[in-house]
Amino acid sequence: MVFSISCEDIATKARVGKLRTAHGVVATPCFMPVATKASVKTLASEELLGLGVEAIISNALLLYLKPGVEVISAAGGLHKFMNFPRVIFTDSGGFQALRREFKPEFTKRGIAFRSPFDNSRHVFTPELCVAVQEALGSDIAMTLDDCPPYGEAKERYVESVARTTRWARACKAAHTCDDQLLFAIAQGGTFADLRRESAAQLAALEFDGYGIGGLSIGEPHDVMLEMLEVSISALPEEKPRYLMGLGSPIEVLEAIARGVDIFDSAFPTRNARHSAVYTHAGKYSITKAKHLRSFAPLEEGCTCYTCRNYTRAYVSHLMRAGETLGMRLVTLHNLHFMQALMREARKAIAAGEFAEFLKEFKQNFKRAKHG
């Protein structure tokens, strides 16, 4: 069995589970650092393992463009290429291909676009998308989806749902690799009927798991949560649910309470490179003047590499001086924070106390003004 649920919370829809893959088991809820270009920015794979990271996500389309699938295939696959022996998801790249800088156009069979690197023309079809991910050798492949930006007319989302289902079916038909799981991505914009329709259509096609896409791209927070609930209500209970591209610690916990199992986001790492440090008492900017004279760790009581070895003063100095070690040290801390948060969440769910845990975390995280 690919996914098993070991316990469910009482007051919320949160659940603890295990996702089994060709490169080991992932305990869920799980937060994946983003390795878009086959590197979690600033970190070596050894550091990811040291953080206890069980899964990361890379991007099929971007690797297809650079360095090219044949390079990674010749290396023996993405795991060997980047020397990461644990679970690797690959996003299909549908989301990227539709961004403006790719000058996308829909063709009968896929998305035509221009490489932003050299302006070369490519057509990404469901079949190519699957072939690329099989060649990369990721543990979980995602189907090609049509993810429109937020705020378009409803017809655009109607079209997106139909195309996403058609492509998901084509991906499934093209998929041959036995030790790679295939997840579909539900769309539907901010329309409850379309969200329900998309999830139900994909559920009927029986994938190994389901991504929920097209959220946290500009819509109000309460709309995001509502759409998430609608999508989940139409997905099978027993399959893993992966909320794509989200997000902040509080958002992640709120989504766990609604039954999400897997997350990915560039937030904690991008925040780190912009000096934002995560703590249980909220986020703060390490470059603020007062931290330059603080010889405390980034977060009191934290056991991460950075907090065990360096002070706020030193990290603040590094960031102000433009030394890249600073970015790495905050990245290590923020990812440690997200890993610890997922462990705490799983524990709270197992204890049937997730609602209290969430409430308390939110209060603390929003409370403090670190400056």
Add this chain to the structure above:
Amino acid sequence: MVFSISCEDIATKARVGKLRTAHGVVATPCFMPVATKASVKTLASEELLGLGVEAIISNALLLYLKPGVEVISAAGGLHKFMNFPRVIFTDSGGFQALRREFKPEFTKRGIAFRSPFDNSRHVFTPELCVAVQEALGSDIAMTLDDCPPYGEAKERYVESVARTTRWARACKAAHTCDDQLLFAIAQGGTFADLRRESAAQLAALEFDGYGIGGLSIGEPHDVMLEMLEVSISALPEEKPRYLMGLGSPIEVLEAIARGVDIFDSAFPTRNARHSAVYTHAGKYSITKAKHLRSFAPLEEGCTCYTCRNYTRAYVSHLMRAGETLGMRLVTLHNLHFMQALMREARKAIAAGEFAEFLKEFKQNFKRAKHG
């Protein structure tokens, strides 16, 4: 005894020694990575220790400007601030203060300059320079020197020698810290008489060791070697000699053959950040197309972290994709290379075979065209 020489080569002036400091012993010949702003660019202190680095050099003037001496002093000194428990040299900053962007002017007692960070005005005197380095708590402090650029009129170097000696005397008089060594810096431009004079004047003042400054700043290579020989001939045999700001693997070995014990340079690390990989068969650029399809290590047979864990293809991809992990992996390799080179040099000297070692290294290093 601060410095002891355990063996001397037969055919060259190369020697193997030990420099004893408050933070342990440094085996010489020794190459110091540069941590100008209290960070060897891209590396954590743990990685420096892993490389076997026994000594690094930071810059008193730049730390005085940013983050400020009071921050590092409050941290318990530079060792604690950057969490590096081994030997730290600090350069006085005379060299930096005289660069054009500091808008320097000589005053009666020192150098007046503007901070390139906030245009604030400062006067660096020998007394302040020593006080800063004592507050930083480095193991070896350098005297304030007057290092003119290459190619000025001879009078400028006459002036420089006189001022450098005057300041060295003032630094020695101001120096009170018992567990910090004080090295003077010999100048003299490219004039043999001035080189001899500067070294002799400083030798008479009896410092713990001697820097040789003002070389490798634009003069021809053979002139550099000649001036180095002249400087060394006027320095005491039994004191450590430190050739400042140099350099490439071959230059370092050539200087060892002339009796230099200690080196520092940003070359191997700056080269790394610009994709240049050091090997015994020469330097090559990892971003060249052919390396993207090579699954060999950066250097065959190398035991560094990068070569044990990653391929040329992956490092090449990282560099092309602008991922900072690439810079770190090449930095680790190049510093491992320099550490290994110093070990090999010490071994060759002890075996009385340094001339052959140097000849062979030069042939191999210049031979190959890696591309």
